[in-house]
Amino acid sequence: xxxxxxxxxxxxxxxxxxxxxxxxxxxxxxxxxxxxxxxxxxxxxxxxxxxxxxxxxxxxxxxxxxxxxxxxxxxxxxxxxxxxxxxxxxxxxxxxxxxxxxxxxxxxxx
Numbered sequence: 001x002x003x004x005x006x007x008x009x010x011x012x013x014x015x016x017x018x019x020x021x022x023x024x025x026x027x028x029x030x031x032x033x034x035x036x037x038x039x040x041x042x043x044x045x046x047x048x049x050x051x052x053x054x055x056x057x058x059x060x061x062x063x064x065x066x067x068x069x070x071x072x073x074x075x076x077x078x079x080x081x082x083x084x085x086x087x088x089x090x091x092x093x094x095x096x097x098x099x100x101x102x103x104x105x106x107x108x109x110x
Contacts, residue, residue, distance in 0.1 A: 002103065003022045003023070004103055013078070014074060018073045020071060025057070025065060025066050026063075027062055027064055034058065037057065038057070039054050050074075
């Protein structure tokens with residue numbers, strides 16, 4: 001359940017706008033998971049989109065979930081186009097493939 005929430009609530013990222021990527025990470029196993037890192041990155045190389053630092057979650061207990069929010073900021077050099085934001089979860093140093101999603105976002109100069 002990944003949500004891209006921008007200030008104008010139009011699903012686009014505009015120059016100077018701050019948005020959020022919000023999602024849940026749920027431990028569906030009967031054992032705790034350790035060293036979980038939610039990761040949100042811009043993968044198209046757009047230098048005008050800045051995403052907050054990722055954090056490390058020490059553990060998630062069995063059958064529990066955490067909600068993670070990353071801040072996405074567009075600077076004043078943003079142009080019309082598209083950007084892809086990659087959302088994934090790392091456990092230790094490996095990506096959990098089933099927890100990997102891409103969000104395509106329209107970018108606007110306005």
